Amino acid sequence: MERHFDEDLKKLNSELLKMATLTEESILKSTEALKNKDVKLAQNVIEKDKEIDRKEIEIEESAIELLALHQPVAGDLRFITTGMKINAELERIADLAVNVSQRVIEMGDQPHLKPLIDIPKLSDLARKMVKEAIDAFVNHDEERAKKVVLSDSEADKLRNVIHKELINDYMVKDGSTAPRVVPLLLISRHLERICDHATYIAEDVIYMVQAKVIRHQRETLKEK
Amino acid sequence: MERHFDEDLKKLNSELLKMATLTEESILKSTEALKNKDVKLAQNVIEKDKEIDRKEIEIEESAIELLALHQPVAGDLRFITTGMKINAELERIADLAVNVSQRVIEMGDQPHLKPLIDIPKLSDLARKMVKEAIDAFVNHDEERAKKVVLSDSEADKLRNVIHKELINDYMVKDGSTAPRVVPLLLISRHLERICDHATYIAEDVIYMVQAKVIRHQRETLKEK
Numbered sequence: 001m002e003r004h005f006d007e008d009l010k011k012l013n014s015e016l017l018k019m020a021t022l023t024e025e026s027i028l029k030s031t032e033a034l035k036n037k038d039v040k041l042a043q044n045v046i047e048k049d050k051e052i053d054r055k056e057i058e059i060e061e062s063a064i065e066l067l068a069l070h071q072p073v074a075g076d077l078r079f080i081t082t083g084m085k086i087n088a089e090l091e092r093i094a095d096l097a098v099n100v101s102q103r104v105i106e107m108g109d110q111p112h113l114k115p116l117i118d119i120p121k122l123s124d125l126a127r128k129m130v131k132e133a134i135d136a137f138v139n140h141d142e143e144r145a146k147k148v149v150l151s152d153s154e155a156d157k158l159r160n161v162i163h164k165e166l167i168n169d170y171m172v173k174d175g176s177t178a179p180r181v182v183p184l185l186l187i188s189r190h191l192e193r194i195c196d197h198a199t200y201i202a203e204d205v206i207y208m209v210q211a212k213v214i215r216h217q218r219e220t221l222k223e224k
Numbered sequence: 225m226e227r228h229f230d231e232d233l234k235k236l237n238s239e240l241l242k243m244a245t246l247t248e249e250s251i252l253k254s255t256e257a258l259k260n261k262d263v264k265l266a267q268n269v270i271e272k273d274k275e276i277d278r279k280e281i282e283i284e285e286s287a288i289e290l291l292a293l294h295q296p297v298a299g300d301l302r303f304i305t306t307g308m309k310i311n312a313e314l315e316r317i318a319d320l321a322v323n324v325s326q327r328v329i330e331m332g333d334q335p336h337l338k339p340l341i342d343i344p345k346l347s348d349l350a351r352k353m354v355k356e357a358i359d360a361f362v363n364h365d366e367e368r369a370k371k372v373v374l375s376d377s378e379a380d381k382l383r384n385v386i387h388k389e390l391i392n393d394y395m396v397k398d399g400s401t402a403p404r405v406v407p408l409l410l411i412s413r414h415l416e417r418i419c420d421h422a423t424y425i426a427e428d429v430i431y432m433v434q435a436k437v438i439r440h441q442r443e444t445l446k447e448k
Contacts, residue, residue, distance in 0.1 A: 071295040167402045175399030178391045
């Protein structure tokens, strides 16, 4: 029975990693679609999201099954409930990549006002934060999770720079650019939200690891 | 033991209701702050959010404790895991009310371009959807949850109307309005996201109720 539980836990871990990979791909593809005005690729992100939604439900079901079958306590219980939260975060992140893709489709083949630099940079940061947060979870790595939390202010700053430029250098100077600028404003907001969700994941990991530490301290105290 | 578990479940229920009330208040106050350019009220929403964050952690802790102590299965287990998801949604909704308040503070005491009508309407819809979704959860009411899911397209439409008006009637005609219009664009997006989260809650409720129905059907089949 014990070994079976470990196997189920490992499976939950690897399923979450797969879910994370699909999500990172959605972020990457939605930004590629934006850069290259590739409406087909944007549609592909939206199509692929159904698979991610199904995977979320599958993972949640297996986590609930794990709880029902093995009735874990302490660290294992907390690992599973944290996994469930992270699973939901990943699905939300994939939804935000869908939002980016929807904006790309709305924009159609209108040329970009200027080459995009900061938005792809924000997208790269978002993807990196998601990856690092998931690695921190899998490895119970508090330090790595803390770095993700610190990166969030970088994302906020980058989003502010993007917003200021789009407002002051484009819309204020020439109001007719607004219909082309607003989707970019929204996209930068979607990407910043992805960074927020990666931060939530990292905070959950820190909380999970620290609860374990506190529990260990309590157990050590009891032993004395 | 059985009775104790029921009491703990009831407590979880009432704590979630309190959390929902705090969240609805944040939505209401952030929109009042917007309407009346009341920066102090906006700051109050941000301040109050710390309490909501603490409450989220408390509820999650008691849910995990419930799982560890009583090791529930089937419907009870699913009710608790759904409660945990809803708890996280409510915290996110409160964060979005904070986002609205942050935009209000950024706008300072600049006069509104015109009396706000559709944004308060979207805010009322958001608050109603949250309230109905929580009521659906507490009462295991699938029909009520389905109505919330249907309302989401209304929110999307309203957001579109707001965006089109702000872009075409203000920014395109006079680019210098952009710094005052963009916060309103973002606020309407925040409010639409609140409606999305209310929809997620309603979907979770439907899923929870249907899983129970499926389980009941299985049990009835077994009895035959």
